[in-house]
Structures are given as structure tokens and as C-alpha cells.
Amino acid sequence: MTMTAPDKKSKRSNPPKSNRSTSKADRTYDAIVIGGGHNGLVNGAYLAKSGLRTLILERRHLVGGAAITEELRPGFWFTTFSYALSLLRPDIIHDLELVKHGFMPLLMSSRFAPDGQGDYLLFGQDHAQNLKEIARHSKHDADAYDQYGHDMDRVCQAIKPLLDTVPPDIFSDDPEELLALAGIGARLRKLDKRVLHNAVRLLTGSAADFLDDYFDSELLKGYLASSSIIGTKVGPRSQGSGLVLLYHSLGEHDGEFGSWAFHKGGNGGFTQVLARAAQSFGAEILLESPVEAVITKDGQATGVALADGTEYHAGTVISALDPRRTFLELVDPSELPDDLVEHIRRFRFQGTSSKVNFALDGLPDYPGLGPKPDHFRGFTNIGPSMDYLERAFDDAKYGWYSQRPYIDMAVQSTIDPDMAPPGKHVLSCFIQYTPYKLRESDWDTEKENLGDTVQRTLESFFPGFGDLVLQREVVTPLHIERTVGLSEGNIFAGEFIAPQMFFFRPAPGWSQYRTPIEGYYQCGSGTHPGGCVMGAPGKLAASQIIKDRAKTRPRARA
Amino acid sequence: MIRTTPLHERTNALNETQLWSHWSGHLAANRYQMSDKLEYFAVRNAAGIFDSSPLYKYRITGKDAESFLAGVLARDIRACVPGQAQYTCWLDDRGFVIEDGVILHTARNEYLLTSAEANLAYFEDRIGRNDARIEEVSHDIGTLALQGPRSRDLLRKLVPQMGSIPYFGLARGEIGGAAVTVSRTGYTGDLGYEIWMESPDALHVWDALWDSVEGHGVLPFGLAALYMLRIEAGLLLLDADFDSSRYAWNDAHRSSPIELGWSWMFKDLNGDDRAFIGRKALQREIAEKTSRWTMRGLVVDWRDYDRVYGDAGLIPPKDHTPIVEDWMVYDDDYKRVGYATSFMYSPMLQRHIAIARVRPDFAAVGTKVNLEFTVDHHYEQVAAHVARLPLYNPQRKTV
Numbered sequence: 001m002t003m004t005a006p007d008k009k010s011k012r013s014n015p016p017k018s019n020r021s022t023s024k025a026d027r028t029y030d031a032i033v034i035g036g037g038h039n040g041l042v043n044g045a046y047l048a049k050s051g052l053r054t055l056i057l058e059r060r061h062l063v064g065g066a067a068i069t070e071e072l073r074p075g076f077w078f079t080t081f082s083y084a085l086s087l088l089r090p091d092i093i094h095d096l097e098l099v100k101h102g103f104m105p106l107l108m109s110s111r112f113a114p115d116g117q118g119d120y121l122l123f124g125q126d127h128a129q130n131l132k133e134i135a136r137h138s139k140h141d142a143d144a145y146d147q148y149g150h151d152m153d154r155v156c157q158a159i160k161p162l163l164d165t166v167p168p169d170i171f172s173d174d175p176e177e178l179l180a181l182a183g184i185g186a187r188l189r190k191l192d193k194r195v196l197h198n199a200v201r202l203l204t205g206s207a208a209d210f211l212d213d214y215f216d217s218e219l220l221k222g223y224l225a226s227s228s229i230i231g232t233k234v235g236p237r238s239q240g241s242g243l244v245l246l247y248h249s250l251g252e253h254d255g256e257f258g259s260w261a262f263h264k265g266g267n268g269g270f271t272q273v274l275a276r277a278a279q280s281f282g283a284e285i286l287l288e289s290p291v292e293a294v295i296t297k298d299g300q301a302t303g304v305a306l307a308d309g310t311e312y313h314a315g316t317v318i319s320a321l322d323p324r325r326t327f328l329e330l331v332d333p334s335e336l337p338d339d340l341v342e343h344i345r346r347f348r349f350q351g352t353s354s355k356v357n358f359a360l361d362g363l364p365d366y367p368g369l370g371p372k373p374d375h376f377r378g379f380t381n382i383g384p385s386m387d388y389l390e391r392a393f394d395d396a397k398y399g400w401y402s403q404r405p406y407i408d409m410a411v412q413s414t415i416d417p418d419m420a421p422p423g424k425h426v427l428s429c430f431i432q433y434t435p436y437k438l439r440e441s442d443w444d445t446e447k448e449n450l451g452d453t454v455q456r457t458l459e460s461f462f463p464g465f466g467d468l469v470l471q472r473e474v475v476t477p478l479h480i481e482r483t484v485g486l487s488e489g490n491i492f493a494g495e496f497i498a499p500q501m502f503f504f505r506p507a508p509g510w511s512q513y514r515t516p517i518e519g520y521y522q523c524g525s526g527t528h529p530g531g532c533v534m535g536a537p538g539k540l541a542a543s544q545i546i547k548d549r550a551k552t553r554p555r556a557r558a
Numbered sequence: 559m560i561r562t563t564p565l566h567e568r569t570n571a572l573n574e575t576q577l578w579s580h581w582s583g584h585l586a587a588n589r590y591q592m593s594d595k596l597e598y599f600a601v602r603n604a605a606g607i608f609d610s611s612p613l614y615k616y617r618i619t620g621k622d623a624e625s626f627l628a629g630v631l632a633r634d635i636r637a638c639v640p641g642q643a644q645y646t647c648w649l650d651d652r653g654f655v656i657e658d659g660v661i662l663h664t665a666r667n668e669y670l671l672t673s674a675e676a677n678l679a680y681f682e683d684r685i686g687r688n689d690a691r692i693e694e695v696s697h698d699i700g701t702l703a704l705q706g707p708r709s710r711d712l713l714r715k716l717v718p719q720m721g722s723i724p725y726f727g728l729a730r731g732e733i734g735g736a737a738v739t740v741s742r743t744g745y746t747g748d749l750g751y752e753i754w755m756e757s758p759d760a761l762h763v764w765d766a767l768w769d770s771v772e773g774h775g776v777l778p779f780g781l782a783a784l785y786m787l788r789i790e791a792g793l794l795l796l797d798a799d800f801d802s803s804r805y806a807w808n809d810a811h812r813s814s815p816i817e818l819g820w821s822w823m824f825k826d827l828n829g830d831d832r833a834f835i836g837r838k839a840l841q842r843e844i845a846e847k848t849s850r851w852t853m854r855g856l857v858v859d860w861r862d863y864d865r866v867y868g869d870a871g872l873i874p875p876k877d878h879t880p881i882v883e884d885w886m887v888y889d890d891d892y893k894r895v896g897y898a899t900s901f902m903y904s905p906m907l908q909r910h911i912a913i914a915r916v917r918p919d920f921a922a923v924g925t926k927v928n929l930e931f932t933v934d935h936h937y938e939q940v941a942a943h944v945a946r947l948p949l950y951n952p953q954r955k956t957v
């Protein structure tokens with residue numbers, strides 16, 4: 001498996017590919033996790049830590065799923081998909097002793113938003129200086145910025161506990177569930193009126209409406225609104241974009257809401273850390289082991305069958321894949337209640353994001369700032385106004401990809417020099433909008449055209465950009481789906497829209513990581529709280545499994 | 559006018575913040591850019607360059623240099639052969655620490671001793687009948703540190719044979735056309751080197767080094783980042799974690815080397831017949847186990863920390879800025895069992911950590927104690943556990 005960039009010596013160490021030849025007894029475990037994405041790894045690590053003999057089966061030649069780093073050109077390490085870290089739940093870092101295994105979230109010290117006309121917003125680590133920077137564009141906004149930050153932080157503080165909570169089952173009469181529900185109600189009632197109202201505005205409304213209340217500067221609003229569209233088929237003026245904005249503000253890297261980091265070696269470096277942690281607790285990881293089906297007997301999961309026919313057995317089977325695969329592919333839908341199947345069929349994926357990654361001969365040159373690393377030590381936001389973002393969305397509404405796309409750039413080699421040879425760089429570009437279903441073409445046809453569109457857009461911001469390109473990798477929703485398995489290339493394993501969140505993720509009545517099949521669980525990003533490299537689904541599912549086993553075991557013994 | 563270091567022309571041009579501290583009468587950069595945390599990560603993930611020229615430096619020469627030093631320094635200098643460096647300390651005759659420092663054995667009968675404060679009179683007055691001389695060369699010698707995982711490879715590019723300097727070893731060579739001594743020492747707890755050169759050569763050395771590190775993610779770092787690094791590395795700071803016994807008003811402000819965690823310096827004390835200052839008291843302390851404290855790291859229980867702030871409706875602060883002051887350490891019965899002297903949130907360890915001294919009966923690794931914080935203007939206790947120093951100790955530091 002691919003190791004993190006710096007650790008080149010042991011590039012291909014770790015998990016054996018398979019132990020398929022061994023006896024049936026050797027293929028019996030307490031728990032089998034299907035999928036070695038970060039949630040599968042977190043889930044497997046917690047289960048192994050609790051003492052279960054745990055097997056994690058990964059289809060590909062490396063773990064990490066959407067969070068991998070690959071050396072696509074000698075010395076150049078690409079974060080093929082996911083590229084930055086923020087939402088990872090802090091308890092996972094400690095519970096799984098990740099620091100011991102190499103966890104290293106590097107500081108992103110700048111945030112850069114060029115307007116493409118020679119001006120820009122450049123944020124650094126000095127708060128007062130950042131306010132002066134905003135004041136260059138609007139004195140009013142410089143003051144409003146702190147109020148906005150404070151209001152957002154308060155909403156985040158209020159909502160945050162939900163990220164670490166199994167959603168109560170609102171359809172159950174179980175006193176425990178009612179109590180949990182009452183607990184959430186009580187917490188909401190204690191909130192300040194303004195905080196609660198802001199939370200509702202964000203959870204239901206548009207980012208534009210929210211931001212317009214604070215700010216005048218188009219550049220600043222474009223920059224802030226960009227977080228409201230990531231991974232989701234909404235524009236900043238769509239109702240529902242507020243929820244996406246809030247979600248992306250909930251990370252608390254190093255104790256700061258909305259702060260992001262680059263993990264050493266990219267997000268693939270992070271999932272390698274997770275794999276080492278899982279193994280240290282005794283979990284086994286098998287690569288190149290695609291699961292074809294979950295084996296059931298009398299409504300109870302008993303194991304899994306690989307595509308090559310090998311079977312592994314366990315009373316607990318966990319799918320770390322998305323809901324479509326969990327309910328419609330790994331098991332026979334006829335084993336499931338109709339309403340669940342219907343809900344999953346209606347579950348919206350409609351991926352709209354792509355990646356275009358570059359190996360560069362040097363740093364891009366923004367007129368006036370020059371090819372220096374200082375303003376590239378963090379995200380560079382190509383989304384200079386709300387109009388720009390909304391127009392980019394317009395293309396997608398009608399089944400085409402943005403001709404002037406939104407781009408979230410990250411030159412990771414400025415932060416982690418191990419990602420590219422000295423003087424060279426890797427540039428990760430997250431692109432929107434690129435709808436999975438194109439009106440009159442398909443992604444195999446349009447792939448390189450998308451690459452050209454992105455490169456053209458970058459050229460307009462950074463003249464001479466094209467001359468720096470040594471290599472380009474285009475990753476469309478179709479390629480995300482094919483490579484990682486995320487249906488329709490949705491980066492979160494299911495859209496972030498209110499009817500698909502919390503109590504309803506992935507389906508009403510099935511938000512507690514269980515499934516109608518006894519012993520069969522779900523822990524992918526299609527469960528609460530959702531996507532991003534956060535690990536919460538994997539962790540919360542493990543807590544349910546451990547709880548369920550504690551309930552059933554004494555009975556079995558009796 | 560405050561002095562500047564021999565590297566000032568370069569460090570000044572790089573210091574975007576123009577924030578300076580006064581360090582031993584010199585301007586020393588606090589940080590070069592807006593973020594000390596960025597400089598800190600450069601050291602932990604690539605390499606950083608630090609101007610440590612303000613250190614006091616003494617050259618000790620003469621036929622009896624060794625026997626002189628063997629009598630005034632507490633650690634056995636005779637074990638430090640030419641081409642080696644040693645971390646040492648000197649004591650008063652009651653066995654309390656005056657100061658600590660690194661000494662380089664640069665040649666036969668020639669040493670270079672560094673210290674944080676002036677010690678010329680102290681040492682000169684104790685030469686006695688030894689054929690030894692001590693001269694202060696603080697201004698004659700410039701020092702710059704190259705610290706971090708990439709430092710070895712970068713140094714090797716400049717002087718190939720320097721890649722093999724062992725931990726606390728020395729080598730001589732040429733950088734930028736100037737003669738330098740390089741020691742594998744530093745104050746970051748990481749793989750790293752210090753380069754010593756004649757002051758007039760300092761800029762040439764800097765320029766050669768600076769050109770060679772381009773593209774490697776190397777940053778100059780200031781005192782703010784250094785102070786973060788040294789806490790993780792468990793390296794004590796004078797006037798922060800201990801005071802010089804020379805200027806202490808009472809014994810509460812004095813520490814023995816054992817209390818500071820330096821008993822490893824005296825492993826061979828029985829086989830060593832030196833009559834060094836403080837020896838008797840030190841031996842008595844070891845034999846009678848009268849040490850009052852044990853130097854330890856504390857690692858704060860993050861769940862308890864978050865709970866205490868969360869209960870107050872606050873976002874738990876995770877600030878990497880070191881705080882140097884007394885933090886009380888209690889047992890579960892609210893009895894004081896120690897105090898912490900340096901505290902920070904460590905981004906590498908993802909925990910709040912402290913350098914603390916605890917009563918010897920609380921020194922076992924893993925012992926639960928409580929560290930006192932002020933939350934909402936009243937005292938709160940947060941669980942922490944006792945850990946061995948250094949809290950951050952990468953293998954590359956010594957291998």
C-alpha cells in the first residue's frame with residue numbers, strides 16, 4: 001500500500017493482500033468491515049480496541065477510499081480526491097492514539113482569494129491584520145467580520161454535540177429514545193434566542209441571505225460563500241446552502257471552529273496513520289478483497305463473500321460503503337422492508353464535484369504578488385463573488401459543467417515539502433460544478449475538456465500558469481464513482497440536504513447505524529453526521545455495535 | 559543602543575513583523591512572519607534556521623583546562639573528548655544549580671562553554687592555581703542553528719562529511735568559504751545542528767546555507783517557535799523552569815540537579831573521584847533521597863479539559879503560545895503536590911502539556927494529578943497525568 005510521502009523507505013509495507021487459502025476457522029472473525037475508507041478504518045479500529053477480532057476488507061490496492069495520496073509522478077504526491085482536514089472528531093485522535101502512529105496536521109497559515117482583476121483578499125495568522133485587509137475592501141465589513149465570526153462560533157458550539165451523538169429514533173416509543181430526544185430538546189431550549197434563530201436560518205436557508213446581512217464586499221462574500229457549495233448541488237443563493245456552510249464550519253482543528261489543516265503526506269497520509277492504528281489494536285486489513293455480498297441466514301448476517309467466492313464469517317458485518325451499495329447491492333433488497341428500499345432509491349447522490357491535480361514546475365504567479373510561497377500556504381479560493389459562484393451553478397442546473405468553475409486550490413507542497421521535489425510543486429484543485437449526469441455527453445468524453453476548462457480559468461487568474469504544468473490528473477464524478485465506489489461521485493456519500501440529514505440519514509428510522517438485518521450495520525459517510533474526513537460515522541457505529549453486543553451476549557450465555 | 563547579532567543584516571531583512579525581543583542585550587527575532595506556529599512546523603516537518611548568537615560564550619584554554627573544568631562543572635568533563643560536546647551544569651557548594659549549558663571540546667586543551675547568563679567572574683575566580691584561561695568570546699563568535707528532520711541532508715549538501723556527525727559530536731569544515739565548527743546540538747529536541755563561526759564570517763555562512771535550503775520548506779524561526787519546541791523537548795529554561803542559585807533569595811527558588819531531572823549526568827559518580835563544587839551535597843542528596851521534587855512532564859486529560867470549559871459555555875482554548883508561570887498541581891484531596899512552570903497546547907501531541915515538578919511520591923509515570931486553571935475568573939482543576947520528559951522525542955534526534 002502507498003505510504004505517506006516522507007516514509008519512502010517502507011513504501012510497500014503493511015497489510016498482506018489476502019489469506020484466502022487458509023481454513024474456514026481462520027476466516028472467522030467477530031466483526032467484518034466492508035470498505036477500508038477512513039470510516040471503515042475508524043470503525044474497525046474501535047471494534048478491535050474493544051476486543052473484537054476484526055477484519056477490514058478493502059477492494060483496492062490501498063486503504064483510504066476518498067482520502068488517499070498517490071505518487072503519480074516520481075517525487076510528486078497527489079491527493080487524488082480529498083485534500084484537507086478539519087472535521088475529524090478530536091476524540092478519535094486520542095481514543096485511537098493517532099499521534100503515536102504519525103498523526104500530524106500541519107498548519108495552513110494563509111487563505112488567499114484573488115479577484116482576478118489584480119486585487120485580492122489575503123488572510124494570515126494575525127487577526128488584526130486580517131481585519132485591515134478586509135477594510136481595504138470595505139471598512140464596514142471589517143467590523144462585521146468579527147460579529148459574523150462570533151455568531152458562527154456560537155451556532156457551531158450549539159450544534160457541535162450532535163456530531164458526536166447517535167441521532168435518537170424519533171419513530172420509536174423506546175423510553176431511552178424518548179429520553180435522548182428530550183435531551184436534545186432541552187439543549188435547544190437552553191440556547192440563546194439569537195443563537196437558535198441563526199442556527200435555524202443556517203440549517204434551512206441560503207448562505208447568501210445569511211452573508212448579505214453582514215457584508216457588502218463581493219470578494220469577501222464570494223470567499224465565505226464558497227464553503228456553502230462544497231460537494232453539493234446548490235448555489236449560494238439556493239435554500240439549503242446555509243446548511244453546507246454550517247457543516248464546513250463545524251471542524252475544530254486545534255480547537256478553532258472552521259480551521260483546516262493539511263495532514264502530513266496529504267489525507268492519504270492520514271488514512272495510513274489510521275490503518276497503522278487499527279492494526280496496532282489487532283484489526284486485520286486485507287487489500288484487493290472486493291466484497292460481492294453479505295451472507296445472511298434467517299434475517300441475520302453471518303459473513304461476506306468476495307467476488308472470487310472466498311467467504312469470511314462473522315456475526316457482525318459492517319458496511320462502510322454508501323447507502324446505495326449498503327442496501328441495494330451488498331444485500332438483496334428483497335430482504336429489506338419496502339419503504340426502506342424506496343427511501344434509498346430516492347436518496348439523492350448527484351455528485352457535482354471534480355478534482356484536477358497538477359504537478360507544477362514552479363509556483364503560479366499572481367500579478368502584483370509574484371510566485372512566492374507565502375500566499376499559497378493554505379487554500380486559494382477562485383470564487384471572487386457570489387455572482388461568480390451562482391453563475392457557475394447555473395451551468396450545472398441545466399446539465400452542463402461550469403465554464404468558469406469554482407476552484408479551491410491548494411499547493412500542498414508549500415506546507416509539506418515532502419510532497420514534491422525541491423522547487424517543484426503539487427497543486428490540488430477541487431472543482432465545481434460538474435454534474436454527474438451531463439445533458440448531451442458523458443464524462444469519458446468530457447474529461448480532458450474539463451481539464452482544459454479548469455486550466456483556462458487558472459490561466460486567467462495566474463498568467464503563464466499553463467507553462468508551469470508538468471502533469472495533469474482529471475478526476476470527474478464518474479471517475480470518483482469508478483475508483484472509490486462513491487455512487488454518482490457524491491463526495492459525501494449522499495447529498496447534504498435537510499431530508500437526508502440527522503434523523504433521516506440515510507433513511508427515516510435507520511439513522512442509528514443498524515439495518516433491518518440483524519448483525520448488519522452501516523458506518524459510511526451516508527450515515528449521520530455525513531461526509532468529510534471526520535470519522536464520526538465510523539466511531540458512532542462502533543459504539544452502537546459494542547452496545548448491542550453487550551446487550552445480547554449475557555442472554556446468549558444464559 | 560541595543561546590540562545586534564552578526565547575522566542581523568539578514569535576520570532583519572527577513573523579519574516581516576519587526577517584532578524583536580531583547581535577549582542578553584541583543585535584538586532577537588520573536589518571529590519572522592505572522593505565525594510562530596508555521597515556523598514551529600517548519601522545524602518539526604522540514605527544517606528551521608535560528609540565530610542563537612546572543613548566547614554567552616567562553617573559551618577555556620590551557621594545559622589545566624580540563625582539570626579546572628572538572629572541578630567547576632558538575633558533570634564529568636573528562637568523558638567529553640575532543641570532537642565532542644556535552645550538556646552540563648554547575649552547582650554551588652550546597653549542591654544547588656547555578657546554571658546549565660553546552661560545552662564543546664573544540665581541540666586539545668580548548669573548550670567553548672555557552673551559558674544563558676554572564677559567568678565570567680564566577681569561573682575566573684575559581685581558576686586558582688590551574689594553568690587555565692577563560693575569555694569571553696560572546697561577540698566574536700556567531701552561532702546559527704539548523705534544526706529539523708531535513709537538517710542532516712541539507713548540511714550534507716554543503717559539507718558532505720558532516721552528515722555523519724553523531725549526537726553531541728563536532729566537526730570542523732568550511733561553509734561559504736569560512737571556517738566553521740558544527741555541533742550536533744540544539745534546543746528543539748529534534749535532529750539538528752549548530753554552526754559556530756567567527757562573527758565577521760557569519761553573513762557568508764548564512765548566505766551559503768540560505769541558498770542551499772531553497773525549495774526545502776526551510777524557514778527562519780524566532781524565539782516564540784523556539785519556546786514551543788523546547789517545551790515539547792523537555793529542555794529547561796533558566797528563569798522559567800528554574801532559577802540560578804546565585805541570585806535566589808531562599809531555597810524555594812533553588813533546585814538541585816536531581817530535582818531538575820539531571821540524575822543521568824551522575825550515573826558514574828561513584829567511579830569518578832573529582833572534587834567538584836557541590837559534590838558532597840549532591841552525594842548526600844542522592845544517598846539520603848532528600849530531593850524535594852522530581853521534574854516531569856504533565857499531559858492534560860483532554861476530555862476533562864474540554865468538559866470544564868464546555869460546562870462554562872466556553873470553547874476550550876487550544877493555544878500553542880507557551881505560558882511561563884506557576885501552575886499549581888494538586889492531588890485528589892486538593893493537597894498541593896507540585897507545580898508546573900511551562901505550559902502550552904502542543905500541536906504535535908494534540909494535547910496541553912506542561913513541564914512540572916512533582917513530589918517524588920507522585921512522580922511515577924501515569925500518576926493522576928490535577929492542574930489548576932482559571933476559568934471564568936475562578937479556579938478549576940483539570941485532570942492530568944505524569945509523564946516522562948521529553949514529551950516529544952523523535953528517534954531521528956539521536957540516530
Ligand SMILES: Cc1cc2nc3c(=O)[nH]c(=O)nc-3n(C[C@H](O)[C@H](O)[C@H](O)COP(=O)(O)OP(=O)(O)OC[C@H]3O[C@@H](n4cnc5c(N)ncnc54)[C@H](O)[C@@H]3O)c2cc1C
Pocket residue numbers: 034035036037038039040057058059060063064065066067080081082083084085086087289290291292320321353354355430480483484485486490491492493523524525526530531532533534
Ligand atoms: C474529490 C473529493 C474531494 C474531497 N475533499 C475533501 C476534503 O478536502 N476534506 C474532507 O474532509 N473531505 C473531503 N471529501 C469528502 C471525504 O473525502 C469523504 O466524505 C470521505 O473520505 C468518505 O469516507 P468513507 O470512509 O465514508 O468512504 P470512502 O472513502 O468512499 O471509502 C469506502 C471504501 O470502500 C471501498 N469499497 C468500495 N466497494 C467495496 C467493496 N465492494 N468491497 C470492499 N471495499 C469496497 C472503497 O474502495 C473505499 O476504500 C472529498 C471527497 C472527494 C471525492
